[in-house]
Amino acid sequence: MSTRVADGLGLVARLVLGTVFLVAGALKVPTPEALAKATQAYQVLPHDVAAYVGYALPIAEVILGLLLSLGLFTRASAVISSLLLVAFIIGIAQAWARGLTIDCGCFGGGGTVSADETSYLPRILEDFGLLACGLWLSWRPKSPLSLERAIFGPAD
Numbered sequence: 001m002s003t004r005v006a007d008g009l010g011l012v013a014r015l016v017l018g019t020v021f022l023v024a025g026a027l028k029v030p031t032p033e034a035l036a037k038a039t040q041a042y043q044v045l046p047h048d049v050a051a052y053v054g055y056a057l058p059i060a061e062v063i064l065g066l067l068l069s070l071g072l073f074t075r076a077s078a079v080i081s082s083l084l085l086v087a088f089i090i091g092i093a094q095a096w097a098r099g100l101t102i103d104c105g106c107f108g109g110g111g112t113v114s115a116d117e118t119s120y121l122p123r124i125l126e127d128f129g130l131l132a133c134g135l136w137l138s139w140r141p142k143s144p145l146s147l148e149r150a151i152f153g154p155a156d
Contacts, residue, residue: 006140006142007142007143007144008144009136009140010136010137010140010141010142010143010144011143011144011145012133013132013133013134013136013137013143014068014069014071014074014078014133014137014143014146015068015069016130016133017068017078017081017130017133017134017137018064018065018066018067018068018069018070019065019069020065020130021061021062021064021065021068021081022061022062022065022066022068022069023065023107024058024061024065024106024107025057025058025059025060025061025062025063025064025065026058026062026065027107027108028057028058028061028105028107028108029058029059029062031108032054032055032058034105034108034109034110034111035054035055035057035058035105035108035110036050036051036052036054036055037054037110037111038054038102038103038104038105038109038110038111039051039053039054039057039105039110040054041095041100041102041105041110041111041112042091042094042095042100042102043095043098043100044091044094060080060084061084064077064080064081064084068081068137070146070147071143071145071146071147071148071149072146072147072148073148074137074141074142074143074146074148075137075138075141077137078133078134078135078136078137078138078141079134079138081130081134082131082134082135082138085127085130085131085134086131088104088106088123088127089124089127089128089131091104092104092120092123092124092127093120093124095120096118096120096121096124100112101113101114101115101117101118102118103117103118103119104119104120104123106123106126142154
């Protein structure tokens with residue numbers, strides 16, 4: 001694969017992953033209580049721990065989204081984003097397998113819903129697509145239009 005193609009893929013992966021994390025986090029920041037309830041609905045973590053995760057997650061998503069979108073600390077941001085996406089995939093899959101009827105809360109909302117309102121498979125597939133972006137950037141973090149390039153120059 002040529003360097004140009006790899007750089008182009010890196011730019012697209014960085015902007016897609018960064019934008020999704022930034023938007024998802026920004027939509028949840030104004031309603032931390034709702035996300036705490038959404039996180040608790042997964043019934044994986046102890047009730048109080050799930051609430052704290054729900055409060056912290058939007059802030060982490062906004063920070064990761066900004067870093068990825070700007071192309072700063074790209075590899076570290078991509079690795080952390082990838083780990084979060086694996087956790088999201090496992091969380092949604094276990095909720096589906098256990099027959100829980102919840103909204104994932106990916107872009108706000110969340111919590112218990114009726115069975116016909118669940119959308120587990122599409123969310124899991126979306127997360128796998130985003131995970132592919134994160135894994136690519138973990139392997140090849142160099143991309144055009146990044147602050148890392150502007151500050152440190154192109155890495156070879």
